[in-house]
Amino acid sequence: MTRALGKDLLGLEHLSADDIRLILDTAEPFKEISERAIKKVPVLRGKTIVNLFFEPSTRTRISFEFAEKRLSADTVNVGSTGSSVVKGETLVDTARNLEAMRIDMVVMRHGSSGAAKFLADRIESNVVNAGDGKHEHPTQGLLDLLTIRDRRPIAGTRVCIVGDVLHSRVARSNIWGLLKLGAEVAVCGPQTLLPLGIGELGVRVFRRVEEAIEWADVLNVLRLQLERMQAGYVPSTREYYRVFGVTLERLERSPRELIIMHPGPMNRGVEIDSRVADGPHAVILDQVTNGVAVRMAVLYLLAGGKPELAESAKGAPER
Amino acid sequence: MTAILIKGGRVIDPGRRFDQVAEVLLKDGQVSAVGSGLAAAGAEVLDATGCVVAPGFVDLHVHLREPGREDVETIATGARAAVAGGFTSVCAMPNTDPVTDNQAAVGFIVSQARRAGTARVYPIGAVSLGSKGEQLAEFGELVGAGAVAVSDDGRPVATAHLMRTALEYALSFGIPVIDHCEDLSLSSGGAMHEGLVSTRLGLKGIPRSAEDVVVARDIQLAELTGGHVHLAHVSTAGAVAMIRDAKARGVRVTAEATPHHLALTDAACAGYDTHAKMNPPLREGRDVTALRAGLADGTIDCIATDHAPHHYDAKEQEFDNAPFGVVGLETALGVALTELVDAKVLDLPGLVRCLAARPAEIAHLPAGTLTPGTPADVVVFDPAARWTVDPARFFSKSRNTPFAARSLRGVVRWTIVGGEVVHRRGDVPGAPAAR
Numbered sequence: 120m121t122r123a124l125g126k127d128l129l130g131l132e133h134l135s136a137d138d139i140r141l142i143l144d145t146a147e148p149f150k151e152i153s154e155r156a157i158k159k160v161p162v163l164r165g166k167t168i169v170n171l172f173f174e175p176s177t178r179t180r181i182s183f184e185f186a187e188k189r190l191s192a193d194t195v196n197v198g199s200t201g202s203s204v205v206k207g208e209t210l211v212d213t214a215r216n217l218e219a220m221r222i223d224m225v226v227m228r229h230g231s232s233g234a235a236k237f238l239a240d241r242i243e244s245n246v247v248n249a250g251d252g253k254h255e256h257p258t259q260g261l262l263d264l265l266t267i268r269d270r271r272p273i274a275g276t277r278v279c280i281v282g283d284v285l286h287s288r289v290a291r292s293n294i295w296g297l298l299k300l301g302a303e304v305a306v307c308g309p310q311t312l313l314p315l316g317i318g319e320l321g322v323r324v325f326r327r328v329e330e331a332i333e334w335a336d337v338l339n340v341l342r343l344q345l346e347r348m349q350a351g352y353v354p355s356t357r358e359y360y361r362v363f364g365v366t367l368e369r370l371e372r373s374p375r376e377l378i379i380m381h382p383g384p385m386n387r388g389v390e391i392d393s394r395v396a397d398g399p400h401a402v403i404l405d406q407v408t409n410g411v412a413v414r415m416a417v418l419y420l421l422a423g424g425k426p427e428l429a430e431s432a433k434g435a436p437e438r
Numbered sequence: 439m440t441a442i443l444i445k446g447g448r449v450i451d452p453g454r455r456f457d458q459v460a461e462v463l464l465k466d467g468q469v470s471a472v473g474s475g476l477a478a479a480g481a482e483v484l485d486a487t488g489c490v491v492a493p494g495f496v497d498l499h500v501h502l503r504e505p506g507r508e509d510v511e512t513i514a515t516g517a518r519a520a521v522a523g524g525f526t527s528v529c530a531m532p533n534t535d536p537v538t539d540n541q542a543a544v545g546f547i548v549s550q551a552r553r554a555g556t557a558r559v560y561p562i563g564a565v566s567l568g569s570k571g572e573q574l575a576e577f578g579e580l581v582g583a584g585a586v587a588v589s590d591d592g593r594p595v596a597t598a599h600l601m602r603t604a605l606e607y608a609l610s611f612g613i614p615v616i617d618h619c620e621d622l623s624l625s626s627g628g629a630m631h632e633g634l635v636s637t638r639l640g641l642k643g644i645p646r647s648a649e650d651v652v653v654a655r656d657i658q659l660a661e662l663t664g665g666h667v668h669l670a671h672v673s674t675a676g677a678v679a680m681i682r683d684a685k686a687r688g689v690r691v692t693a694e695a696t697p698h699h700l701a702l703t704d705a706a707c708a709g710y711d712t713h714a715k716m717n718p719p720l721r722e723g724r725d726v727t728a729l730r731a732g733l734a735d736g737t738i739d740c741i742a743t744d745h746a747p748h749h750y751d752a753k754e755q756e757f758d759n760a761p762f763g764v765v766g767l768e769t770a771l772g773v774a775l776t777e778l779v780d781a782k783v784l785d786l787p788g789l790v791r792c793l794a795a796r797p798a799e800i801a802h803l804p805a806g807t808l809t810p811g812t813p814a815d816v817v818v819f820d821p822a823a824r825w826t827v828d829p830a831r832f833f834s835k836s837r838n839t840p841f842a843a844r845s846l847r848g849v850v851r852w853t854i855v856g857g858e859v860v861h862r863r864g865d866v867p868g869a870p871a872a873r
Binding site: 132209210211229230231232233234236237251252253254255288291314315316317319320 | 632633634636637638639640641642643645709710751754755756757758759
């Protein structure tokens with residue numbers, strides 16, 4: 120069976136604009152399933168999926184698990200604690216063992232950039248990258264795109280990613296996805312947290328958050344991990360909030376009503392003001408809702424689901 | 439010992455500016471004569487028609503892993519790989535386990551190499567005890583046992599003060615101090631060159647400045663002390679410019695570049711290919727251009743492989759976790775001919791200068807020339823023959839090369855050490871060495 124997306128979803132960099140639109144369009148009918156009393160369709164019945172999480176994750180892991188269960192797949196969760204990984208097993212051996220159990224798909228979160236490709240190159244099963252190091256987090260990028268698209272056309276929209284772009288897989292997936300769909304993209308943060316030469320990817324760089332707010336239609340605010348202070352990238356969370364925090368006062372000076380996004384988990388009072396996170400322009404919980412639909416769409420398409428059948432897959436709920 | 443007469447080849451001896459078709463007679467372990475109409479009764483005659491006859495190559499920078507990691511290379515297998523690549527002398531870096539920081543350790547390498555009986559292996563001693571960057575090693579005893587240079591390679595000479603004292607102290611023994619130039623606070627956690635490719639791949643980068651600040655330090659200290667610093671595996675355009683300026687001022691600095699840094703860029707890391715992971719990392723096109731220009735004008739003195747064997751399991755990992763380093767002894771000539779001679783960076787005499795004459799001068803080795811009376815270390819190679827790199831056919835125990843499946847020009851026909859043929863084209867790993 121020819122698959123609309125190929126074998127794996129490793130990142131958005133190598134997807135075409137049409138591929139991305141296909142996933143977003145396929146997600147639309149899946150949104151509605153989650154609103155039903157019985158949230159289940161038989162699309163992936165008989166498929167086995169392993170959720171392999173080498174890094175702790177709550178939101179992404181649960182979102183994938185809901186997506187899988189709502190499509191009727193059989194799922195197994197493997198975490199880094201209590202698995203053979205802590206016993207020193209290499210990734211290649213883990214991959215071979217999974218393959219030997221004849222699974223259909225692996226959803227993997229891993230701390231090393233490129234780990235998803237490493238796995239995908241070595242097993243026949245479909246691989247979905249649920250975040251690899253500082254490389255990509257494609258389903259997060261897709262759900263961010265869907266959330267913007269729910270409100271305005273992506274083409275021509277100005278999106279600024281604010282914060283620790285250097286260490287962010289979310290930023291990279293967002294940049295690729297947004298650029299492919301015709302958005303204008305910027306990044307903003309202290310230069311210590313921006314990758315060298317990021318401008319060459321086709322994004323603007325703002326060193327002051329006030330300038331970014333003046334320019335943007337959408338702010339995607341990244342989490343500032345506390346390790347960054349220890350590593351000396353920024354002096355303190357207090358100063359970070361004072362200089363780069365997305366605060367109500369700063370937003371009130373914007374000429375437009377901005378859409379505020381955050382991939383979570385938030386550090387309130389560090390990168391984002393609680394009044395902004397809880398305010399009327401924040402779409403942070405819509406992002407979470409869309410996450411399930413986007414992941415259902417990705418799993419459905421990778422399993423060989425036909426794009427035009429997504430509508431009918433809604434069908435009747437499984438009895 | 440049978441005499442050997444090499445006939446019909448183009449004899450290139452850059453030290454004597456000799457480059458013409460001639461005969462070379464080897465007798466009693468020495469070069470006996472170079473000329474025409476030579477004859478020796480009972481000599482083995484090697485027909486070198488169409489080939490280059492040159493002094494055996496000298497590699498200032500190899501890691502033979504013995505003692506400590508005999509599973510990935512031994513002195514015997516590394517020396518066998520060397521002669522398969524045309525190298526008759528190699529200098530073994532001291533970052534073994536234990537570190538080569540005392541005369542007994544140096545003596546062990548010398549005796550293992552003698553038992554192996556192929557390439558000459560010259561030990562490099564550590565600058566500091568355990569290469570820990572604290573206390574100076576006993577250079578006098580190291581040299582007395584056979585060391586030809588000192589280095590803490592694998593790591594930089596830890597502090598400016600240690601480098602200063604090493605350069606000063608080495609003056610008494612006439613040896614170079616070889617430095618691996620890397621500011622560890624700038625490179626910490628890095629897996630590849632810091633640039634657009636590392637940004638795309640989400641890998642932590644090692645900036646050019648991690649190398650450049652230490653190159654600047656070492657040049658300043660060589661100038662201060664009058665000592666001889668040799669800079670290992672130069673990778674950046676900035677370092678080439680600083681070395682060029684320093685040489686113009688008369689500073690005693692010499693430098694090497696590796697075949698991989700002269701041939702590849704960080705683009706080779708795309709796809710997370712761990713065989714493109716080495717330290718210093720593969721840089722960008724403008725660095726490769728600067729290195730090639732430096733090699734052509736003599737700023738970079740020589741080519742050294744930084745042969746660094748690793749077990750295949752170690753490279754079969756996530757990019758972050760895989761070790762740095764690639765093997766190079768058996769591909770150096772092919773890469774140099776294909777990437778440097780074909781691109782007119784070097785002519786054939788220039789290539790022989792970079793692979794044999796200059797490195798021998800830097801480490802004061804009795805090699806790198808075909809002057810009668812010198813040891814009969816000779817390589818005969820066919821510069822036109824093409825071959826495809828198949829790591830399974832390496833004499834090295836390890837296979838970690840970024841050049842697998844590449845088509846290269848230049849095949850070693852014979853390698854001769856001390857008047858004995860130690861490698862013939864067609865030899866295969868596992869079979870006894872040809873004699």
